[in-house]
Amino acid sequence: MSELSYIKRPNRGLKIYAAAFLTVLYVPILFIPLFSFNDSLYVKFPLSGFTFQWYIELWERSAVWDSLGNSMRVGVAVSIISTILGTLAARAITRSRLPGQNAIVAFVMLPLVIPGIIFGVSLLILLSRLGVSLSLYTVTLGHLVVCLPFAVATLLPRFEGFDKSMEEASADLGENGWFTFWRVTFPLVLPGVIASLLLTFTISFDEFIMAFFLTGTDATLPMFIWTQLRFPQNFPSVLALASIILLVSFLLVFVALWVGRLGLIEPEESQS
Amino acid sequence: MADVQMSSAPSARSQRPSGLRSMLYKSETARGYLLLSPALLVMVVGMLIPFTILIAMSFWTRDGFDFDTTMSMANYQTAMDVPIYNAFLARSFWISGITTVATVLLCYPMAYYVAFHVHRNKMLWIILMTLPFWTSYLLRVFSWKVILGYEGVINSGLLGLGLIDAPLEFLLYSQTAVIITLAHAWAAFAILPMYVSLEKIDRSLLEAAADLGDGPARRFFRITLPLSIPGVISATFLIFIPTTGDYITPALVGGPNSPMIGNLIQLQFGAVNNWPMGAALSVILTLWIAAVGLVFLFVTRKSQESVV
Amino acid sequence: MSSDGFISIRNVGKSFGSFRAIESISMDIQQGEFFSLLGASGCGKTTLLRMLAGFETPSQGEIFIDGQPMSDVPPFERPVNMVFQNYAIFPHLNVRDNIAYGLRKQRLPKAKRNAMVDEMLDLVQLAGYGDRKADELSGGQRQRVALARALILKPKVLLLDEPLGALDKQLREQMQLELRRLQRSVGITFVFVTHDQEEALTLSDRIAVMQGGDVLQVDTPNALYEQPRTRDVASFIGTMNFLDGRVLSRVNGHTKLDIDAVGEIDIPTPHPAIVEGDRLSLAIRPEKIVLHRAAPDGPAMQGNLEMTSYLGERSHFHIRVPGCVEPMAVSAQNADLGEIRALEEGAPVWLSWHDDALIVLDGK
Structure with missing residues (x-):
C-alpha cells in the first residue's frame, strides 16, 4: 500500500465500519431464506430442522403460479416500454438543444421524489372517474410512471458517455439518422439498454405500493404475499416464496448494475 | 454516389427549404421534442392528469356512496379541526425526520470510505451497497418483521441464550421498529448521491489543504464536508420524501402508536371509503413535503453561503 | 448559381x-x-x-x-x-x-x-x-x-x-x-x-x-x-515589428515617408492606395533588420539593447527605440553577428534594413 498517496492512506476505523455496515445491510434479509428451510410453523430460534416442505407446498399452489404469471407479464411489458421511451428521451435530452430542457428532465424525474402513495391514489381516482376497471393494464400504467425515471437515469450517462462526434462521423460517412442509430448509437448504449431492461423489470416485479391501489382481481406476486401475511399457517411458504424472489431479484439487479457500469469512466449513477 | 446527390438536390429546391423531412433534419429542437413526446405523454397521463383530478376531488365531499362535486373546503376544514389528523401528520414528519437524520449520518462514512479508501473493485463495492435497494421493498420490511417479532429472531435468540426472561416488547409494534426498518430499507438509496459528490472532489484540493497546513480533521471540515453537501442534501430529500408517505412499514412492524399519514390516506380509500378526504390528505401531505423541502433548501443554502 | x-x-x-x-x-x-x-x-x-x-x-x-x-x-x-x-x-x-x-x-x-x-x-x-x-x-x-x-x-x-x-x-x-x-x-x-x-x-x-x-x-x-x-x-503570423508614419510625397516610382522613429525615408512605391498626407503603418520582420555598433550609411534607427536571448543557431534581441511603444525585435544568425554578440545590455545599437523589407499595411 506504500504506493498510495498521502491523502489515500488506509483508515482502519473506517474499514471496520464499512464491514459492519455491509453486514447490517445484508444479514436481516438473509433470515428470510434461513427460516424458509426451517421445519417449524413459527419463525423463532432455535432452528428445529431442515426441510424443503415449504417450497414443495409453494410448488403445488396454483395461486402462486397465477400471480407469478401476472407479475411476469406486467414486468416484461413495463421494462420494454419504459426502456424504449427512456432511450428516446435520453437521446433527446443529450443530443438536442431544447428550450426548457431542465424543467422537462425534472418533470420526468418527479416520481423519484414524491411518495408512491400519492401516485397510487391519484391514478386510482382518475381511473375510477373514467370508469376504467382495475386490471393488470392499470398496474402496468402505474409501474410505467414509477419505472420511467429509473430507465432515463440509467440511460442518460450512457448517452453522455460517448461523444456527439460519433454520430456526426456516421452521418458524414453517408448514413442517415435511422442507420446511424442502429450502427453507432444503439451498439454504444446497448449496455445501458440491458441494464435498464433488467432494472425496470425488477422494480415492477417487486413493486407493491402502486399495485396495492391499482390491482383488480388478478394479483401480482407482492400483492399475493401481502394477502398471505394474514394467515399464520401460510407464513413459512411466504418465506420460501420471498427467498426465491430475493434470489432472482439480486441476480438480475447485480447483472444490470454490472453491465450498466461497464465502460463508463465515471462511476456515477445520475439519480441525484 | 456523387450523381445521386446532384439529382436529389436540384438547385430550385435550395431556395425554399421546406417539407417535414427537411424541417426535422434542420431543427434539432423539433426532433428532440418528438423523441421526448412518448415519455412526456406517459408522465402527463400517469402523473399530471391524475394529480390534477386528485386536487379537484380534495374539494369535493362524500355523499353516501357517491361524491358531492360542489367545491368546498370542508375536507381541509376537517383536517385542520380534528386533532387526530394533525397528530398523524406530525408523527409522520417526526418518524421520517429521525429516520432521515439517522440514515444520512450512518451512510455518510460508508460513502466516504468507498469514495476515498476503496481503490480496487470499486464497482463491486458500489453495487454491493446499492443492491438491496432495488429488491422488493415489501420483502425487506417483511424481513424486519421476522427479526423484531414478538417471537422473532432477536427475542427468541436472546431468550434461548438466557439473556432475557420475557420477550422485549418495545422491539416490534413501536416507532423504534418503524425507524429501524425505514432506515435499513432506504440506506442504499442514501449512499449513492453522497458517494457521487464525494467521488467528484478533486483530490488535489485535499493535497493543497494539507500543503497549506491543515490536518486530517480540519481538511475534512473545511474541504470534504462543504464540497459534499450537495450530495447530503439530495440524500436527505431522497429519504425524507418517500418515508413520510410510507404506509407499509407502519402497517407491518408499527404498533398502535405508529400509524403514519400514509396509513390514514390508505384507510380513506379502503375501509373508511371517504375518497375526497383521502385526496385532501394527499394534497396536504404534498404541500407539507414541499414546504419542509423548501425551508430545508433555504436553510442549507444560507448556511453554505456563510461557510463560504 | x-x-x-x-x-x-x-x-x-x-x-x-x-x-x-x-x-x-x-x-x-x-x-x-x-x-x-x-x-x-x-x-x-x-x-x-x-x-x-x-x-x-x-x-x-x-x-x-x-x-x-x-x-x-x-x-x-x-x-x-x-x-x-x-x-x-x-x-x-x-x-x-x-x-x-x-x-x-x-x-x-x-x-x-x-x-x-x-x-x-x-x-x-x-x-x-x-x-x-x-x-x-x-x-x-x-x-x-x-x-x-x-x-x-x-x-x-x-x-x-x-x-x-x-x-x-x-x-x-x-x-x-x-x-x-x-x-x-x-x-x-x-x-x-x-x-x-x-x-x-x-x-x-x-x-x-x-x-x-x-x-x-x-x-x-x-x-x-x-x-x-x-x-x-x-x-498573427510570425513575429513582426510595427512603425507608424506619414506619406510626404509620391514621385515617379518612389514614395517619401516620414517615419516617427526614423525620420524621412524613400521607398519604392508599393501600394496604389496611399495618398499624400495619409498616416500609415509599416511592418518589418525581425530577421530583415541588420544590427550595427556604429551608425551605418542610409536610413537607420538608434536604440539601446534591452535583452538578448541566445538560441544556439540564432539570437533574438529586444531593442528599445525612442518613439516606438514596443521594443524592436531583431533576429539574426549567430554566425553573421561578429562583434554584436559581445554587446552588453543597455549598449547603443543602430538598426538598418533593405528597402524592400518594409511592408506597407492597410489602415492606420
Whole structure:
C-alpha cells in the first residue's frame, strides 16, 4: 500500500465500519431464506430442522403460479416500454438543444421524489372517474410512471458517455439518422439498454405500493404475499416464496448494475 | 454516389427549404421534442392528469356512496379541526425526520470510505451497497418483521441464550421498529448521491489543504464536508420524501402508536371509503413535503453561503 | 448559381442565438488545393468547417460544392468527408470495420470491399492493424484510421478539424509530412482547420486567416508572411515589428515617408492606395533588420539593447527605440553577428534594413 498517496492512506476505523455496515445491510434479509428451510410453523430460534416442505407446498399452489404469471407479464411489458421511451428521451435530452430542457428532465424525474402513495391514489381516482376497471393494464400504467425515471437515469450517462462526434462521423460517412442509430448509437448504449431492461423489470416485479391501489382481481406476486401475511399457517411458504424472489431479484439487479457500469469512466449513477 | 446527390438536390429546391423531412433534419429542437413526446405523454397521463383530478376531488365531499362535486373546503376544514389528523401528520414528519437524520449520518462514512479508501473493485463495492435497494421493498420490511417479532429472531435468540426472561416488547409494534426498518430499507438509496459528490472532489484540493497546513480533521471540515453537501442534501430529500408517505412499514412492524399519514390516506380509500378526504390528505401531505423541502433548501443554502 | 471555385462560399454567416459566430464570408477554394483555415480559438474556423460538412446550417448565404448548392443537402448526402478533432473512431468496431463503415450503401461484394480496405490500410501505413479495436490504437494510429475511413469514400473534399492538435510535437511534425504526401497522392481537395500558424504555413497551398468570425486575408503562405495586408494578419503570423508614419510625397516610382522613429525615408512605391498626407503603418520582420555598433550609411534607427536571448543557431534581441511603444525585435544568425554578440545590455545599437523589407499595411 506504500504506493498510495498521502491523502489515500488506509483508515482502519473506517474499514471496520464499512464491514459492519455491509453486514447490517445484508444479514436481516438473509433470515428470510434461513427460516424458509426451517421445519417449524413459527419463525423463532432455535432452528428445529431442515426441510424443503415449504417450497414443495409453494410448488403445488396454483395461486402462486397465477400471480407469478401476472407479475411476469406486467414486468416484461413495463421494462420494454419504459426502456424504449427512456432511450428516446435520453437521446433527446443529450443530443438536442431544447428550450426548457431542465424543467422537462425534472418533470420526468418527479416520481423519484414524491411518495408512491400519492401516485397510487391519484391514478386510482382518475381511473375510477373514467370508469376504467382495475386490471393488470392499470398496474402496468402505474409501474410505467414509477419505472420511467429509473430507465432515463440509467440511460442518460450512457448517452453522455460517448461523444456527439460519433454520430456526426456516421452521418458524414453517408448514413442517415435511422442507420446511424442502429450502427453507432444503439451498439454504444446497448449496455445501458440491458441494464435498464433488467432494472425496470425488477422494480415492477417487486413493486407493491402502486399495485396495492391499482390491482383488480388478478394479483401480482407482492400483492399475493401481502394477502398471505394474514394467515399464520401460510407464513413459512411466504418465506420460501420471498427467498426465491430475493434470489432472482439480486441476480438480475447485480447483472444490470454490472453491465450498466461497464465502460463508463465515471462511476456515477445520475439519480441525484 | 456523387450523381445521386446532384439529382436529389436540384438547385430550385435550395431556395425554399421546406417539407417535414427537411424541417426535422434542420431543427434539432423539433426532433428532440418528438423523441421526448412518448415519455412526456406517459408522465402527463400517469402523473399530471391524475394529480390534477386528485386536487379537484380534495374539494369535493362524500355523499353516501357517491361524491358531492360542489367545491368546498370542508375536507381541509376537517383536517385542520380534528386533532387526530394533525397528530398523524406530525408523527409522520417526526418518524421520517429521525429516520432521515439517522440514515444520512450512518451512510455518510460508508460513502466516504468507498469514495476515498476503496481503490480496487470499486464497482463491486458500489453495487454491493446499492443492491438491496432495488429488491422488493415489501420483502425487506417483511424481513424486519421476522427479526423484531414478538417471537422473532432477536427475542427468541436472546431468550434461548438466557439473556432475557420475557420477550422485549418495545422491539416490534413501536416507532423504534418503524425507524429501524425505514432506515435499513432506504440506506442504499442514501449512499449513492453522497458517494457521487464525494467521488467528484478533486483530490488535489485535499493535497493543497494539507500543503497549506491543515490536518486530517480540519481538511475534512473545511474541504470534504462543504464540497459534499450537495450530495447530503439530495440524500436527505431522497429519504425524507418517500418515508413520510410510507404506509407499509407502519402497517407491518408499527404498533398502535405508529400509524403514519400514509396509513390514514390508505384507510380513506379502503375501509373508511371517504375518497375526497383521502385526496385532501394527499394534497396536504404534498404541500407539507414541499414546504419542509423548501425551508430545508433555504436553510442549507444560507448556511453554505456563510461557510463560504 | 454562380461559382468560381470548386468550393464556393457566398456571403455565408452564422448566428447562434444573439452570438454571431461568422460574419458574411465569401471565398473560393480550388480543386485539388490544400486549403487551411487559420485562426485563434473562437474565430469561427470550426463553425465554417462544420457548415461545409453540413452539421451546421448557415443563417445566411450559400455554399456550393462542385457547382451544387448545399443548403438543402444533409451531411450524409454531401460529397465531403471529415476527419474529426478527436477522430471519432467507433469504439465498438475494429479498424477494418471502421474503415469500411461508409461502404455499406455501395453494396460491394465482400472480396472487393476487403480489397479496398486493404488498399487504404496500405495507404495510411496501417497494414496488419485491421483487427485492432479503437482503444488499442495510439493517437497517431487513430488519426490514420480516421483518414482512411474518410478517403475510402473518395470524397470531393476532405475536411480536417485540427487533426494534429492531440499529438505530441514530434509525431505532429511526422504527420504533417504524411498528410502532405497523402494529399498529393490522392489529389483530393483538403480543407484543414488549425490554430497553429507554423502548421498552416508548412502544409497549405493557400491559407485563410480568420479572426472574430471574419476572413482577414486569403493567400499563399509566402504571400501571407512576406506581404500581410493588415496589422492583424502581420502580427498573427510570425513575429513582426510595427512603425507608424506619414506619406510626404509620391514621385515617379518612389514614395517619401516620414517615419516617427526614423525620420524621412524613400521607398519604392508599393501600394496604389496611399495618398499624400495619409498616416500609415509599416511592418518589418525581425530577421530583415541588420544590427550595427556604429551608425551605418542610409536610413537607420538608434536604440539601446534591452535583452538578448541566445538560441544556439540564432539570437533574438529586444531593442528599445525612442518613439516606438514596443521594443524592436531583431533576429539574426549567430554566425553573421561578429562583434554584436559581445554587446552588453543597455549598449547603443543602430538598426538598418533593405528597402524592400518594409511592408506597407492597410489602415492606420
